[in-house]
Amino acid sequence: MTDAEYVSHFRGMPETYAPKRRDYPLSNLNDGRRLVRVRCSYYKRAHCYFPDDLIQIFGDVDVDSLACRMKCENGKDHGRLDVEAFSPTGREAVGLRIRRLVAIKINRVPVWSDG
Numbered sequence: 001m002t003d004a005e006y007v008s009h010f011r012g013m014p015e016t017y018a019p020k021r022r023d024y025p026l027s028n029l030n031d032g033r034r035l036v037r038v039r040c041s042y043y044k045r046a047h048c049y050f051p052d053d054l055i056q057i058f059g060d061v062d063v064d065s066l067a068c069r070m071k072c073e074n075g076k077d078h079g080r081l082d083v084e085a086f087s088p089t090g091r092e093a094v095g096l097r098i099r100r101l102v103a104i105k106i107n108r109v110p111v112w113s114d115g
């Protein structure tokens with residue numbers, strides 16, 4: 001293996017470990033003033049959330065995994081949501097509307113037994 005071959009081989013390595021590389025739990029965002037922005041590409045609108053609120057619902061999961069866990073409330077067929085962590089700075093923070101968790105409703109599902 002020449003030096004050039006070795007370098008290209010080495011550079012290719014991180015792709016192999018892609019799932020591990022992006023592991024980034026929500027609790028990591030609490031050290032700063034970071035928020036989570038969730039955008040529906042179909043509905044073309046975004047909502048901002050506090051990581052703590054999302055932890056109450058989903059647990060301390062990987063930020064990227066929210067793309068699959070969350071569903072657009074305007075249509076279940078809107079597909080994967082675009083999720084990113086960000087820290088609002090200066091102008092962006094002014095007037096930024098952040099969704100707060102008001103309550104978690106539990107669906108009551110009847111289970112029947114024909115006896």
Ligand SMILES: [Zn+2]
Nearest residue numbers: 040043072078
């Ligand atoms: Zn949508």
